[in-house]
Amino acid sequence: MTSYEIQVKTGDKLGAGTDANIDIVLLGSCGKQTKSANLDCWFRDDFERCKTDCFTIQDITDIPEVNEIRLRRDKAGMFCDWFIEKIEVTNQRSRNTSVFPILRWIRPCVDLYVGRYDVSLPQFDSRPQQRSAELDEKRKLYQFEEKAPGLPMQVKNVPEDEEFSFCHEFDLKRRYVGLKACTTLQMIFGDGSWKTLDDLTSVYSKTFGEPKGMKDWESDLSFGWQRLNSVNPNLIRLCTHIPDKFGVTEEMIKPFLGGLSLSQAITDKRLFIIDLEILDGISVVDGYVCPTPIALFFVNSKNQLLPVAIQLFQQKGSDNPVFLPSDPPYTWLMAKMWYNVGDSNYHQGIAHLGFTHLAMEGVCIAANRSLSPSHPMFKLLAPHLLYIIAINDLGLDTLLSPGGFIDKTMVVGFKGILELIAKGTSSWRMDIEGTYPEFLKERGLYCKDGKILPTFYQRDDTLELFEAIRNYVTKYVHLYYDTPDKINNDAEIQNFGRELTMPKCEECCGILGVPFKDGKFSSAEDLILVFTSVIYTCSVVHAALNFPQYDTYGFPPNYPTKMNGIPPKDKRPLQEEEVVKALVDRSSALETMIIGKILSERSTNALGDFEVNYIYDPPAVAIVEEFRKDLKNISSKIHERNEKLERGYEYLLPEEIPNSISI
Secondary structure: OEEEEEEEEEOOOOOOOOOOOEEEEEEOHHHOEOOOEEOOOOOOOOOOOOOEEEEEEEEOOOOOOOOEEEEEEOOOOOOOOOEEEEEEEEEOOOOOEEEEEEEEEOOEOOOEEEEHHHOOOHHHOOOHHHHHHHHHHHHHHOOEEOOOOOOOOEEOOOOHHHOOOHHHHHHHHHHHHHHHOOHHHHHHHOOOOOOOHHHHOOOOOOOOOOOHHHOOOOOHHHHHHHHHHOOOOOOOEEOOOOOOOOOOOHHHHHHHOOOOOHHHHHHOOOEEEEEOHHHOOOOOOOOOOOOOOEEEEEEOOOOOEEEEEEEOOOOOEOOEOEEOOOOOHHHHHHHHHHHHHHHHHHHHHHHHHHHHHHHHHHHHHHHHHHOOOOOHHHHHHHHHOOOHHHHHHHHHHHOOOOOOHHHHHOOOHHHHHHHHHHHHHOOOEOOOOOOHHHHHHHOOOOOOOOOOOOOOHHHHHHHHHHHHHHHHHHHHHHHHOOOHHHHHOOHHHHHHHHHHHOOOEOOEOOOEOOOOEOOEOOOHHHHHHHHHHHHHHHHHHHHHHHOOHHHHHOOHHHOOOOOOOOOOOOOOOOOHHHHHHHOOOHHHHHHHHHHHHHHOOOOOOEOOOOOOOOOOOHHHHHHHHHHHHHHHHHHHHHHHHHHOOOOOOOOOOHHHOEOOOOO
């Protein structure tokens, strides 16, 4: 008789545990297989959520290395559903251990066959009917829906597999309730408006801590830093000419160009521009105004980016002046604050929600509909798609609903934010915005030698991380697609491309810029672009846009989301009380702080340290380990750089970047 030790790990999902009867058959080469064995330990409640159970079975058949298992459960017990993470089988005689990643709900009274490591391209799968049946079932669960006109495609109903794990959901609720219930903060903040700017700095307790944006927030240096190393670094671009609608003249800005002429500053690539024209025509909350600003920036002799001109609306005119650093101090400060109203609403609506959360949900749906859980490319993507549907579903209920957080705190409100998302995402391209070097080139900012925008640390870190991800994906793709025929004959990967690219409908999400030429992926490079883009967007892009939120939004005047009154129409000197009067009241500030604090806290594992392990194939595991080493090297370089800086950039340390959009 041969003894086999069987370790079964039940997953961390609500209702994952089971009371059903479980039978297993072990299969080896040359048709060898054991008899069906019941997995049960007397006097123990087996298969509870998140638990690992160990069983020993004996059989006359000696299978030195188990290649496949067959699982079956019945409908016994009140709680018979079962989600398994993995099963490990060890032959006690040969001491060989085989790992079987399951990561599935086990259907009742149906045999489930799982191979060792559970990885294969569809054309090589020995159980094609089971694979096809699984995908048919997933297509019923993952259906596309456009929840509001023009929005990226989302899932019609949240599948059970996409819900938060029990532990993760509990943690999110605990943090939110804890912050909301902080009576000390509520007593400190109270109701009503602020009295002075100093009044704002006195309300921060240990619960929140001081946001970094509170330091030196009035300065031009801080304002320039925001454009590069804060929550919204993807708007700035090289200025090659002054648009006709921008009322800037050379005479106006000559004092701020370090002795250069306007043409010299442009030629030397020291002049930069941001144009928020996309905000024009967007709905706003009644009684409020959203500017549509244009701003010009110059890199001085100390390599610092400084603002040199701000126009708050699109078309120049006598009631729409160009504000300059030489204007009265509070007038110039007010212009910068109103600029940030437009910038912050763009950040939340387009850069954050549109370009990461919602754009990537469509990819998640297409992957689940098209790629079997056994597909190697599904295993590559899965850790980076974890919880995206769940957090989007939660976010739409709490943030993007009438009367919700955005309606209360953002100047464009619920209606305007939906318009912004639709407007912005309609032009998002995987081969531009989703491919960072190309995105930089399109904006004139691609630079590895630091000669363009030397203090653009977010760009430098992102480039390093993007290349590390691309290197990781390249090795992984070539492992499974060593010939073009394997891509051409892979029906699942071709269907994935179709669902990504075809116009929006019940079966497609209409993403632009996917290299799916003539209706197919034809090369490894096509797949490398797509999978690099998705992993990069779900990890690095989202981290850069999300985790500086408390430091940026936490101090109201530093990055206001809406302001009282109207933007200045002339350059008359303003007083401090006029600036304070324009700020939102204490209760609105507290609400922004609570959401910003929650969103800025990491709640899942760091990039490369996967919450759920999908990859067990030894050559693929080696590639993952190489990726982790690359990330450690990047981390060391960032730490070394930051030690030399008075003001470092830490938001893209690899150990601070989650694998997925989970918050």
